[in-house]
Amino acid sequence: MxxxxxxxxxxxxxxxxxxxxxxxxxxxxxxxxxxxxxxxxxxxxxxxxxxxxQIYTLDKQYEGEDGEFFQVAGKKITPQLLAEALRNLPIEKRKTVLLYYFFDKSDIEIAELLEIPRSTVQYRRTSSFKRLKRFLEEHADDWDD
Structure with missing residues (x-):
C-alpha cells in the first residue's frame, strides 16, 4: 500500500x-x-x-332568481345554453366530450370503446372545445331562458 x-x-x-x-x-x-x-x-x-x-370560502357560481347560471368573463352561461352548445356538436365529437368529462374516461379508454385511434380522440376533444367556446361566446349575451 x-x-x-x-x-x-x-x-x-x-x-x-x-x-x-x-x-x-x-x-x-x-x-x-x-x-x-x-x-x-x-x-x-x-x-x-x-x-x-375564515380559512375557506365558497364560490358563488350560481346566482339569479329565475334560474341558475354562472358567469365567465362577464358572460351569462345557463345550463340550457350549455346543453344547446353540446347539441350543436357533431355526434362523434359530442360522444367524445361526454365520455371524457361526464364519464371520466381517458383518451385510451374512449379510443378502445369507439374503436378509433387515441390521437383522433384527442383531436375531437380539443376541436370540440374550440367549437363550444366559439358558440358560447357568440350566444351568451342573446340567450334568454
Missing part, C-alpha cells in the same frame, strides 16, 4: 474537518428553521370556530 505524503494527508484531514463542520452547521440551521416554523404553526383543532370559518 502506498503511503500518502504528509502534506496530502494534512489536506485530506483539513477537508474532512471542513465537511464535518459544514454538515453540523447545516443540521443546526435546519433544526432552528423547523423550531421557528413550529412556533408559528397551529393545528386546525386549536382554532376557534370563527378562525375555522
Amino acid at each position: 502506498i503511503e500518502p505524503d504528509r502534506t496530502e494527508w494534512q489536506v485530506r484531514c483539513a477537508f474532512n474537518a471542513f465537511c464535518k463542520l459544514v454538515l453540523k452547521n447545516e443540521a443546526i440551521n435546519i433544526y432552528n428553521k423547523r423550531k421557528q416554523r413550529q412556533a408559528k404553526e397551529m393545528t386546525i383543532s386549536d382554532l376557534t370556530p370563527q378562525e375555522k370559518n
